[in-house]
Amino acid sequence: MMQNKWISVLLILFLLSFSLLSECPPDCADPLTFDYSGGDYQEIDWSTFPEEQWLDIPLERIEEIPPLELDYQFLDTEQRWQMSSEQISANLEKIENLATDVNPEQALEAIYQSTGVSVVSLGERAWVDNNVLQAAAGAFDFAGKSGWEIEVSAEGRIFVLQPPEIKAKQITSAEIFTLRNEVTYTTSTNVALKVSGLSIERGQLMVRQGDTATIGDYSLDALDNPVNIYLHEEKEPQGNYVSLSALSLKIGTTTEGTVQVEPLPGNKLFSMVKREYTQDAQGHLRASQFTLIPDPQAQMTIFASGGNSLEVTSREEEGKTPLLKENGVGDLFISSGRLEIKVEQGNLKVTFPGPLYRYEQFDPPDLSNSVALELVSDSAQMQGSVLRTSSSNRFAFFQNGQEIAGTDQGLEVSDSLEVNLMKTREDLAAKYPKIKFILKPIRKDYYPGITANMAQATDQWLRDKPGIEQYLGGSFAEIRFSESGGSGFKPILSYLQLSERDVDPTTRAISGERVLTPFQIINHEFVHAVENLLWAGEQQKGVDKSPGNLYSLYQSYAESSLQELLNDPNFNSLVNEFNKYQSARHSGKWPLLETTAPLERSRLLTEMESYLRINQKYDLQTAVFYERWRDLISQKTGTTSYVFYVNTQLGLRYVEVGSTFSELPVEEARDFPYLAQLEYDRVLSTNPPAWLRQQAEQRYYAIMGGKEGVYCREHACGPCLVYTLTCKP
Amino acid sequence: MSKRGQVTTFMIVGLFTLLVFGVIISLSGEKAKNEYYLELSGEQALVSYVESCLISTAEKGLFQNSKAGGYFLLPEHSTTDLFENLPYFYEGGQTFFPSNSLLAEQVGTYVDTMLSFCLDDFRLFQEQGYTIIAGKPTSQVTLSSSKLRIETEMPLTLAWENQQKEFSLFQASLLLEQFSADWQIAEKIVQEQNGSEICLSCFANLAAENNLFVSIVPLANDSYLFDLRDNDYLLGEEKFSLQFAVKNDAE
Numbered sequence: 001m002m003q004n005k006w007i008s009v010l011l012i013l014f015l016l017s018f019s020l021l022s023e024c025p026p027d028c029a030d031p032l033t034f035d036y037s038g039g040d041y042q043e044i045d046w047s048t049f050p051e052e053q054w055l056d057i058p059l060e061r062i063e064e065i066p067p068l069e070l071d072y073q074f075l076d077t078e079q080r081w082q083m084s085s086e087q088i089s090a091n092l093e094k095i096e097n098l099a100t101d102v103n104p105e106q107a108l109e110a111i112y113q114s115t116g117v118s119v120v121s122l123g124e125r126a127w128v129d130n131n132v133l134q135a136a137a138g139a140f141d142f143a144g145k146s147g148w149e150i151e152v153s154a155e156g157r158i159f160v161l162q163p164p165e166i167k168a169k170q171i172t173s174a175e176i177f178t179l180r181n182e183v184t185y186t187t188s189t190n191v192a193l194k195v196s197g198l199s200i201e202r203g204q205l206m207v208r209q210g211d212t213a214t215i216g217d218y219s220l221d222a223l224d225n226p227v228n229i230y231l232h233e234e235k236e237p238q239g240n241y242v243s244l245s246a247l248s249l250k251i252g253t254t255t256e257g258t259v260q261v262e263p264l265p266g267n268k269l270f271s272m273v274k275r276e277y278t279q280d281a282q283g284h285l286r287a288s289q290f291t292l293i294p295d296p297q298a299q300m301t302i303f304a305s306g307g308n309s310l311e312v313t314s315r316e317e318e319g320k321t322p323l324l325k326e327n328g329v330g331d332l333f334i335s336s337g338r339l340e341i342k343v344e345q346g347n348l349k350v351t352f353p354g355p356l357y358r359y360e361q362f363d364p365p366d367l368s369n370s371v372a373l374e375l376v377s378d379s380a381q382m383q384g385s386v387l388r389t390s391s392s393n394r395f396a397f398f399q400n401g402q403e404i405a406g407t408d409q410g411l412e413v414s415d416s417l418e419v420n421l422m423k424t425r426e427d428l429a430a431k432y433p434k435i436k437f438i439l440k441p442i443r444k445d446y447y448p449g450i451t452a453n454m455a456q457a458t459d460q461w462l463r464d465k466p467g468i469e470q471y472l473g474g475s476f477a478e479i480r481f482s483e484s485g486g487s488g489f490k491p492i493l494s495y496l497q498l499s500e501r502d503v504d505p506t507t508r509a510i511s512g513e514r515v516l517t518p519f520q521i522i523n524h525e526f527v528h529a530v531e532n533l534l535w536a537g538e539q540q541k542g543v544d545k546s547p548g549n550l551y552s553l554y555q556s557y558a559e560s561s562l563q564e565l566l567n568d569p570n571f572n573s574l575v576n577e578f579n580k581y582q583s584a585r586h587s588g589k590w591p592l593l594e595t596t597a598p599l600e601r602s603r604l605l606t607e608m609e610s611y612l613r614i615n616q617k618y619d620l621q622t623a624v625f626y627e628r629w630r631d632l633i634s635q636k637t638g639t640t641s642y643v644f645y646v647n648t649q650l651g652l653r654y655v656e657v658g659s660t661f662s663e664l665p666v667e668e669a670r671d672f673p674y675l676a677q678l679e680y681d682r683v684l685s686t687n688p689p690a691w692l693r694q695q696a697e698q699r700y701y702a703i704m705g706g707k708e709g710v711y712c713r714e715h716a717c718g719p720c721l722v723y724t725l726t727c728k729p
Numbered sequence: 730m731s732k733r734g735q736v737t738t739f740m741i742v743g744l745f746t747l748l749v750f751g752v753i754i755s756l757s758g759e760k761a762k763n764e765y766y767l768e769l770s771g772e773q774a775l776v777s778y779v780e781s782c783l784i785s786t787a788e789k790g791l792f793q794n795s796k797a798g799g800y801f802l803l804p805e806h807s808t809t810d811l812f813e814n815l816p817y818f819y820e821g822g823q824t825f826f827p828s829n830s831l832l833a834e835q836v837g838t839y840v841d842t843m844l845s846f847c848l849d850d851f852r853l854f855q856e857q858g859y860t861i862i863a864g865k866p867t868s869q870v871t872l873s874s875s876k877l878r879i880e881t882e883m884p885l886t887l888a889w890e891n892q893q894k895e896f897s898l899f900q901a902s903l904l905l906e907q908f909s910a911d912w913q914i915a916e917k918i919v920q921e922q923n924g925s926e927i928c929l930s931c932f933a934n935l936a937a938e939n940n941l942f943v944s945i946v947p948l949a950n951d952s953y954l955f956d957l958r959d960n961d962y963l964l965g966e967e968k969f970s971l972q973f974a975v976k977n978d979a980e
Binding site for chain 1: 797800801802803807810811812813814838842843846923925926927928929930931932933934936937940941942943944945946947948949953954966
């Protein structure tokens with residue numbers, strides 16, 4: 001029985017072997033007679049399918065050809081266009097142009113099926129060779145890239161759109177593509193950076209010509225040539241390049257090449273950051289608890305060309321701003337806030353910050369911040385030279401350690417990171433918690449926040465004045481900021497108003513106002529703050545109307561000086577001669593001698609002085625008049641006729657007597673011991689903090705020629721001699 | 730002679746002569762006693778006095794004019810809207826750097842206009858019983874790299890009792906090393922001006938060697954104000970300051 005079974009099996013196998021060995025199975029269709037339109041394609045023996053028959057396959061039935069049996073080379077153009085994604089997938093490396101030779105939609109699907117890579121577009125030409133997608137200007141190795149998304153552009157570039165995280169080790173040396181979207185790129189040294197627009201070409205990172213790339217907190221423009229990029233690598237840079245690490249930036253160019261780098265707000269190396277503070281329960285900023293966030297006002301562009309190279313080194317560990325060293329070859333251009341710096345053929349050229357605005361009523365102020373740095377060069381012309389910039393559009397230029405040019409005006413240009421991090425109202429508020437810093441824009445849309453220059457000027461002025469708040473409103477101490485208009489001290493309300501115009505040297509220069517430095521302006525206003533506190537003290541003691549009160553002393557001094565002046569025959573003769581001269585020239589006259597009203601007289605004095613000052617430069621005779629005027633006025637006042645300015649809001653007070661005298665240097669103030677005494681007594685009447693007492697005492701004795709000097713030997717000398725009502729020695 | 734002491738030597742000579750002259754007169758009380766001597770001393774004293782005034786006024790003129798680009802009266806090419814206007818040394822592609830002869834001429838104008846402030850109506854002499862009649866001064870100034878020479882024509886009559894002496898020509902000179910060096914640096918700055926760029930390294934060594942600080946303030950109309958301040962060159966306590974403007978070509 002068992003034997004019969006084995007015989008049956010062998011018989012069946014025998015019979016079957018005929019069908020396998022025959023050219024065509026029993027139901028096999030004859031390719032020559034097969035009905036290609038209606039026939040069953042499963043009947044076709046593709047292994048013996050004659051090459052001339054491929055063209056007989058109608059377009060609508062191409063998709064029925066088993067993918068692995070399809071012989072791509074024998075299909076015509078139209079047939080190929082009908083290929084399914086599976087068929088394309090099976091023939092991927094045989095298709096010369098996936099974008100046109102087959103249906104590109106099917107081609108995209110085919111690539112996805114075979115590689116796991118999504119291709120958004122194949123551009124105008126793309127093909128696959130050795131598992132690498134090729135295009136006119138790109139190559140993309142599918143190996144290990146499942147889940148990636150790419151696009152071939154019309155120009156044949158390959159752009160990678162996904163994934164959001166890419167590692168250097170995933171990229172082979174065969175590839176040429178560009179990371180279009182922002183991705184986190186992890187270097188071979190395991191440093192992760194956000195990048196976009198960055199290209200990889202056969203193992204070399206680069207920015208292709210015409211592209212803009214963002215790498216970490218830098219933006220790079222390859223304007224004229226490709227730029228090689230080195231990220232945290234030890235490799236020696238080649239060609240036109242940018243080499244980045246956490247603590248340095250290196251830029252290099254060939255003799256024909258250019259590189260443009262823009263450090264972006266948030267950049268740590270260039271400290272393009274500002275502080276964001278936490279608050280306590282009362283809403284006060286905690287000075288020591290902050291995070292550094294991007295400073296959107298900080299702007300910088302570096303452009304190197306013609307063989308120039310630049311190395312930027314962090315000096316953060318020393319608490320200093322970064323050091324830039326350039327090689328003195330080709331050209332280097334740095335735009336930083338409102339400053340422009342150029343090293344051209346070894347020479348350092350600077351375009352200085354222009355005014356904040358040209359016409360204050362119409363132009364929004366330029367509130368951009370510069371970047372604090374120091375620049376040195378290997379060029380022969382710059383041996384011993386150092387250019388230092390601040391974060392506040394200031395600069396200082398040193399030659400062999402000596403400052404020979406700069407912003408000047410007493411505005412410090414520091415290489416300290418800490419000083420340059422003082423940028424905002426919040427920085428001031430955190431450092432000086434007893435003072436409120438309030439923004440009072442004239443146009444809100446023009447002035448969303450103060451400049452770093454204002455913050456640093458205010459800090460420089462405040463930092464050595466502990467206890468100053470008693471002069472700025474006490475427990476309601478206040479400093480207000482505006483973009484334009486003038487600075488001033490508001491009595492009664494007791495706040496200091498500071499204008500960007502007055503702390504920016506350029507903007508101040510075009511205002512046509514008196515030539516004073518920012519700190520001369522603030523110190524002038526501070527005298528009014530001292531006067532205001534003294535006045536409040538008088539009111540508190542009920543002596544503000546008593547004889548000898550401060551403003552009565554000012555008034556008697558101003559009026560007696562003015563009377564002396566008006567009675568001076570030389571002054572009379574000057575005014576008369578001048579008016580006669582003006583009449584002869586049919587020009588304006590000043591009826592100064594006929595006017596008795598203090599307000600009108602004050603106006604005429606100021607106007608006449610201003611007229612003489614301006615016109616002395618155009619007319620010889622007026623020059624003589626002005627010289628005579630200056631002699632006479634300075635004999636009486638030491639300064640200008642502004643001493644006689646009358647304030648109408650405060651009841652016709654001569655409010656500028658003390659403040660104008662305070663502007664006089666010691667040697668010129670010596671002619672006015674009465675005012676010097678009044679100045680000293682005034683400070684002592686306000687229970688001054690130690691620094692102010694010391695400052696007032698030093699100036700007083702310097703003016704008087706010392707405690708043991710001639711004046712003090714022969715006259716009463718010391719505190720509280722002229723103003724006594726509230727003065728305390 | 731030190732560049733710092735340009736004025737004082739001349740002033741001292743003049744004032745010393747005047748002092749001796751005054752002391753003799755006041756001690757004797759009798760002018761007639763030594764007519765010859767007094768006549769000679771009075772003449773010398775007057776000449777010294779005028780010449781010391783020429784020196785001090787000329788030096789003041791150098792300082793004052795330099796604060797306006799070397800001009801006593803501003804030229805046509807000057808700023809117009811500033812608190813203190815300044816001449817353009819460069820404007821519209823043209824250089825207007827003042828020549829030595831122009832600077833000299835402007836100092837001469839300054840001296841002729843301001844000399845009377847120093848002479849003070851010869852009050853010192855009038856108080857001693859002299860009568861002095863002075864005409865208008867006309868000065869010729871020449872500037873070389875190291876010296877200023879001034880020749881002033883000023884009809885002047887010194888009368889005393891029955892005697893009279895006429896004067897007309899006064900001369901003086903002062904050394905100018907620092908003045909010239911500072912002006913050379915200014916010229917270098919203007920020469921190197923290119924558009925809105927200021928070439929700092931072009932004058933760095935010169936400025937450092939001369940202890941000079943160059944303050945540069947840009948204006949809205951593509952102009953710069955320059956102020957070269959010489960920390961070593963003083964008139965009294967005033968530092969020498971050379972100020973001018975440059976206006977860049979419209980872009």
